[in-house]
Structure formats: structure tokens, C-alpha cells
Amino acid sequence: MLRFPLLALAAAALAQAQITRQPADLVIRNARIATVDAPEFAQALAIRGERIAAVGANAAMAEFTGPATRVIDARGAFVMPGFIESHGHFMGLGQFQRSLNLRDAPSWSGITRMVAAAAREAKPGVWIIGRGFHQSKWNTPPTPNVQGFPVHDDLSKAAPNNPVLLAHASGHASMVNAKAMELAGIARETRDPRGGAILRDAQGNPTGLLNERAQGLAYRAYNAYLARRPAAVRTADARAEAALAFKECLRNGITSFQDAGSSFATVDLFRSLRAEGRLDVRLWVMLSETNEALAARGAGYRTIDSEKHRLTVRAIKRSLDGALGSRGAWLLAPYSDLPSSSGLNTTPLETLRGTAAYAMAHGFQLCVHAIGDRANRETLNVFEEFIRKKRSKDPIAPPIPPGLRWRVEHAQHLDAADIPRFAALGVIASMQGIHCTSDAPYVLDRLGPRRAEEGAYVWRKLIDSGALIANGTDVPVEEIDPIANFHASVTRKSREGAAFYPAQRMTRMEALRSYTINAARAAFEENDKGSLRRGKLADLVILSRDLLTVPDEEIRSTEVLYTIVGGKVMYERGARQ
Ligand SMILES: [Zn+2]
Numbered sequence: 001m002l003r004f005p006l007l008a009l010a011a012a013a014l015a016q017a018q019i020t021r022q023p024a025d026l027v028i029r030n031a032r033i034a035t036v037d038a039p040e041f042a043q044a045l046a047i048r049g050e051r052i053a054a055v056g057a058n059a060a061m062a063e064f065t066g067p068a069t070r071v072i073d074a075r076g077a078f079v080m081p082g083f084i085e086s087h088g089h090f091m092g093l094g095q096f097q098r099s100l101n102l103r104d105a106p107s108w109s110g111i112t113r114m115v116a117a118a119a120r121e122a123k124p125g126v127w128i129i130g131r132g133f134h135q136s137k138w139n140t141p142p143t144p145n146v147q148g149f150p151v152h153d154d155l156s157k158a159a160p161n162n163p164v165l166l167a168h169a170s171g172h173a174s175m176v177n178a179k180a181m182e183l184a185g186i187a188r189e190t191r192d193p194r195g196g197a198i199l200r201d202a203q204g205n206p207t208g209l210l211n212e213r214a215q216g217l218a219y220r221a222y223n224a225y226l227a228r229r230p231a232a233v234r235t236a237d238a239r240a241e242a243a244l245a246f247k248e249c250l251r252n253g254i255t256s257f258q259d260a261g262s263s264f265a266t267v268d269l270f271r272s273l274r275a276e277g278r279l280d281v282r283l284w285v286m287l288s289e290t291n292e293a294l295a296a297r298g299a300g301y302r303t304i305d306s307e308k309h310r311l312t313v314r315a316i317k318r319s320l321d322g323a324l325g326s327r328g329a330w331l332l333a334p335y336s337d338l339p340s341s342s343g344l345n346t347t348p349l350e351t352l353r354g355t356a357a358y359a360m361a362h363g364f365q366l367c368v369h370a371i372g373d374r375a376n377r378e379t380l381n382v383f384e385e386f387i388r389k390k391r392s393k394d395p396i397a398p399p400i401p402p403g404l405r406w407r408v409e410h411a412q413h414l415d416a417a418d419i420p421r422f423a424a425l426g427v428i429a430s431m432q433g434i435h436c437t438s439d440a441p442y443v444l445d446r447l448g449p450r451r452a453e454e455g456a457y458v459w460r461k462l463i464d465s466g467a468l469i470a471n472g473t474d475v476p477v478e479e480i481d482p483i484a485n486f487h488a489s490v491t492r493k494s495r496e497g498a499a500f501y502p503a504q505r506m507t508r509m510e511a512l513r514s515y516t517i518n519a520a521r522a523a524f525e526e527n528d529k530g531s532l533r534r535g536k537l538a539d540l541v542i543l544s545r546d547l548l549t550v551p552d553e554e555i556r557s558t559e560v561l562y563t564i565v566g567g568k569v570m571y572e573r574g575a576r577q
Pocket of ligand 1: 087088089260474
């Protein structure tokens with residue numbers, strides 16, 4: 001019973017006031033904060049639990065700072081929303097950390113030496129896996145070679161008792177040795193599988209290079225070997241790889257990762273990691289399963305994690321062609337340096353239509369890998385067909401895009417007529433700035449100057465036409481490093497300093513947006529991620545340099561000082577992780 005109702009009322013009001021002034025868990029002061037929101041810049045922010053409690057001036061933080069509040073004095077460092085990797089292969093990143101890294105190998109003989117060293121350590125029969133080789137980046141061409149690719153003899157000598165599988169940097173071709181070909185059943189009389197090619201020498205013998213779908217022959221043998229591992233070893237391997245991938249993300253300032261194609265089994269793993277609270281980085285996943293498998297089980301996998309925002313599965317991945325480096329990109333006209341070929345269509349259009357119908361019916365985004373101008377046109381045609389269908393079903397449909405947010409992954413080489421179609425259809429261009437600079441050495445050979453200038457990596461033209469671009473690295477095809485990718489996006493300059501059609505650069509702010517709010521939008525997550533505003537998830541990074549003002553040639557020296565996910569410091573430079 002209350003004898004002094006007025007006093008009780010005052011006490012309640014006081015308690016209320018204390019709740020709104022409840023101290024923050026973390027305050028960051030003396031920073032230059034790019035909010036990617038309004039107002040554009042701030043000095044400080046406060047975080048309570050998983051979310052941002054306030055953004056403002058240093059002085060405004062006093063009321064959020066209690067005895068238990070951790071305060072980080074940023075000393076003028078740059079703060080921005082955490083990087084959202086818009087297109088990467090999460091488990092591939094983990095596996096890459098455990099395989100031979102061939103990216104910086106200077107030559108084919110350098111690679112065969114690395115394989116020989118690995119073979120000396122491996123038991124007979126154990127597969128040796130390498131990733132990231134690129135024949136156009138070697139200082140000397142291999143001899144002998146077929147279409148610029150090496151032949152397997154030296155590789156087979158380097159590892160006579162171990163199957164060897166080396167993935168091309170593009171992910172669209174692989175090089176194998178004799179032991180792997182024996183296990184994969186690849187011989188002189190083996191026919192090319194549909195959508196793929198077994199490269200052969202003048203005598204008709206397989207060289208060891210498998211293009212596009214022909215890689216499946218080797219991967220089948222490798223997967224059979226993996227499947228023979230006891231279940232406990234398999235699970236332990238996958239968990240170890242996921243842990244390595246999380247660590248690599250956090251070290252690089254990635255707070256959300258959009259996984260460009262995983263199986264149901266991998267999503268099962270992600271689900272158990274979520275249940276254990278081990279999803280250190282937020283995952284948004286595209287399912288990579290056949291139409292038949294989706295029809296049977298896909299709906300059960302659709303997950304929109306609107307509470308914790310740790311695991312969302314709401315997209316489907318398809319690949320319409322290969323990559324430019326291995327001449328697998330599907331072009332409208334033949335390759336300038338291989339007039340007999342216009343590339344490869346790796347998924348029949350009817351299959352893609354089946355996927356589109358399923359995605360439309362079950363509320364999935366559809367994400368289609370398209371690199372060549374033909375693949376891009378066909379993808380946009382299919383998207384348009386379904387978007388029109390959706391509009392005609394709805395008599396009061398607005399004349400604006402219906403908000404399916406379907407995506408073209410890579411959108412690398414476009415015919416001029418297709419550039420405005422992205423904005424017109426509301427289709428997101430999920431591009432990789434770093435592909436432009438790392439592909440630059442051979443784009444002109446493959447496409448010739450007219451096509452390269454008109455439509456290769458034309459993010460300026462896309463932005464000007466009103467399209468939304470999300471940025472990423474396609475890791476492990478490229479390093480996950482968002483700083484190097486940002487540099488490529490705003491300079492289009494390679495490490496050697498040559499700029500590839502620099503008129504197509506993004507501005508600094510456009511590049512920042514492509515990696516934050518645009519990426520969030522490309523996943524229907526812009527209400528929770530992608531900018532620093534009160535109420536949003538406290539996902540952010542502190543960097544050593546200001547990405548908006550640092551001179552071009554110093555961008556790459558920028559370091560990640562802190563990575564904060566959901567208000568928790570998950571990486572701190574110099575600290576023991
Ligand atoms: Zn990819």
C-alpha cells in the first residue's frame with residue numbers, strides 16, 4: 001500500500017529516467033565517424049548490448065558512460081560500418097586457409113616445386129590441393145603449353161603417388177596430375193562433358209587442364225575421397241575450416257558475409273554453429289542445390305533471422321557461365337584471342353527459368369552468376385520475364401520495380417544496351433572491384449579494346465544509370481581484403497600502377513556505400529545493417545586511415561584496428577586473438 005502516491009510517482013519517473021540513461025557497454029570517442037547515414041559524420045558513439053544507443057558529439061557520451069562502460073579513445077581514427085562482403089565463398093575461404101596458396105607463385109616450375117615439397121610430407125593417396133594459380137601472371141610462360149596453360153608432366157613427376165588438384169584463380173578451371181586423372185577416369189578416349197572441356201595436346205592427349213564443367217570429373221574423385229573420411233573427421237574438418245574463415249573475416253574488418261552458394265549440409269553446419277553461439281560473423285546465404293532438391297527441401301531452409309541476425313538463408317545461386325580468364329565467360333561474339341569460341345553456357349536457360357519460378361513462389365532472391373555479355377543479357381531476359389509476370393498478376397502494381405532484389409553476380413562484361421536494364425528492372429549488380437584490376441592484364445586480349453571500354457567492369461555507367469552496386473571480393477578467388485578492393489574500386493589501378501579505363505572509377509563515398517548500406521540492401525537488411533544510426537546493429541570497424549581522404553597511393557596502407565560485431569570487440573590489432 002502506498003502512503004505517498006506522489007512520491008511513488010516521482011520514484012517511478014526517476015527509475016524511468018535511469019533506464020533511458022542506463023550506461024552503455026561500449027563508448028567510442030574522439031573518432032571521425034562516417035555514419036553512411038544522416039548526419040554524415042560524428043565524433044562518438046555509444047553501444048548497449050547488440051545495438052547502437054547513440055551517435056553524436058564527445059560531450060553527448062557522458063550520460064552513457066558509467067563505471068562499467070568500456071571507453072575506446074579512437075585518437076582521431078576512422079570509424080565506419082563494418083564491411084559487408086557481398087559475394088564470397090565462406091567454406092572455400094576456410095579450405096583455402098588449409099591448402100597450398102598459389103596466388104603469388106611466379107611460374108609453373110615454382111608451383112611444381114611447392115607440390116613436390118607437399119608430396120614429400122603427405123602419405124601416398126592423400127590429395128594435394130592448391131588454389132589460385134594464374135598462367136597470365138607468371139613471369140615466363142610454361143613450356144610446353146597448350147593455349148597458354150601448362151601440361152601435367154612436371155606436376156605428375158612432382159607427386160607420382162598423390163593425386164593433385166590445383167584450382168585456377170578464377171575457380172573456373174583446374175589442373176590435375178596423372179594420379180588424379182587415373183582416379184577421375186580421364187584418358188585419351190574420355191569425351192568432354194557438356195558445358196566443359198578437357199584440354200588436349202596436338203596428339204589428343206589430356207594435358208591435365210580441365211575447363212568449367214570438366215572439373216567435375218576430378219572433383220567427383222576428390223569428393224569421393226573426402227566422403228570416405230569417417231563422419232567425425234569430416235565434421236571436425238568443416239568446423240576447423242569455418243573457424244579459420246571467421247578469423248580471416250574479423251582480421252579484415254568483415255562483420256557480415258554473403259555466402260555465394262552453399263549446400264543444405266553446409267547450412268546445417270551453420271545452424272549448429274548458430275545454436276552454439278559460434279557465428280562470429282553474420283552470414284547471409286545463397287542456397288546452391290538443384291531445382292529438384294529445392295522443390296523437395298528448399299522451403300525448410302528459408303531462414304530470416306530477424307531476432308539475432310546471425311544466419312539468414314533467403315537466396316538461391318545459379319551460374320550461367322564461366323570466367324573470362326579461362327575463356328569460359330559466355331559472349332555475344334567470339335573471343336578476340338580465340339575466334340573459334342564464344343565461351344560456355346553452364347546452366348540451361350530452362351533450368352534457370354525453373355529456379356526463377358521456384359524463387360518467386362517461395363520468397364527467395366535469385367542470384368545469377370553472369371560474366372560474359374551474353375550471360376548477362378540472358379539473365380536479365382529471364383529476370384524481366386518473371387518481373388513482368390509478377391506485375392501483370394497485380395492489377396495495381398506500381399510502375400516501379402517490384403522489389404524482388406534479384407541479383408546478377410559479377411555483371412562483369414555488359415553490352416551497352418543492357419546497362420540501363422539493371423536500374424529499370426531493380427536488379428542489383430553484385431560486383432567485385434578487385435576483379436577489374438586483377439583481370440586487367442588479359443581483358444584486352446580476350447575482348448579487344450572496343451568491347452573492353454564499352455562494357456567491362458563499368459560500375460560508373462551502372463551507378464549513373466541508377467543501378468545499385470554491392471561490392472565484394474569473391475574470396476577465395478581474391479583475397480578477402482576490403483581495403484585492397486576499395487582501392488581497386490576508386491582507382492582501377494593494379495599494384496603496378498596501370499589504371500584500367502579510369503573513367504569508370506567510383507567516388508570514395510560510392511565505394512564506401514557499395515561495401516556497407518548497398519550490400520545490406522542487396523540482402524534486405526538495410527534496416528539493421530550498413531550504417532551507424534541509433535537502433536541499428538553495432539557492427540563497425542576502426543581503421544588507421546580515413547578512407548574518404550587518404551591519398552590514393554596510401555589507401556592500401558590502411559589497417560584494421562578493431563572489428564566490432566554486435567557491440568563486441570571481436571578483433572583488436574596487436575591483441576592475442
Ligand atoms: Zn563466386
